[in-house]
Amino acid sequence: MANTKRELFLKRRMRVRNRLRANANGRLRLSVHRSNKNISAQLIDDAKGVTLAAASTLEKELGFVGKNNIEAARQVGLAIAERARAAGIEECYFDRGGFLYHGKVKALADAAREGGLKF
Secondary structure (H helix, E strand, O other): OOOOHHHHHHHHHHHHHHHHHHOOOOOEEEEEEEOOOOEEEEEEEOOOOEEEEEEEOOOHHHOOOOOOOHHHHHHHHHHHHHHHHHOOOOEEEEEOOOOOOOOHHHHHHHHHHHOOOEO
């Protein structure tokens, strides 16, 4: 039974998300999306279905439009941590969303931790 890369990615993404939801205890979700050209992160309240804070390399003030490298991921991580603190959020859980936890995704997570988010 040959699965496409996309199907395997979606299975991995749902497996990660379902394991995290089981242990969520009402915490918010820090969701990461990485494309070929950009990387973004959002703090989502799944109970209400709303995004409370977001950061992306698509934002001109970060200065990394169209760049998807480790330094850009670090800046997005610091920006999401700063916006979370401004919204009064200190704890969340990290949803890597089917992406492997290394490289850009790890850099974003480490920068968010440096910025004060606990997960």
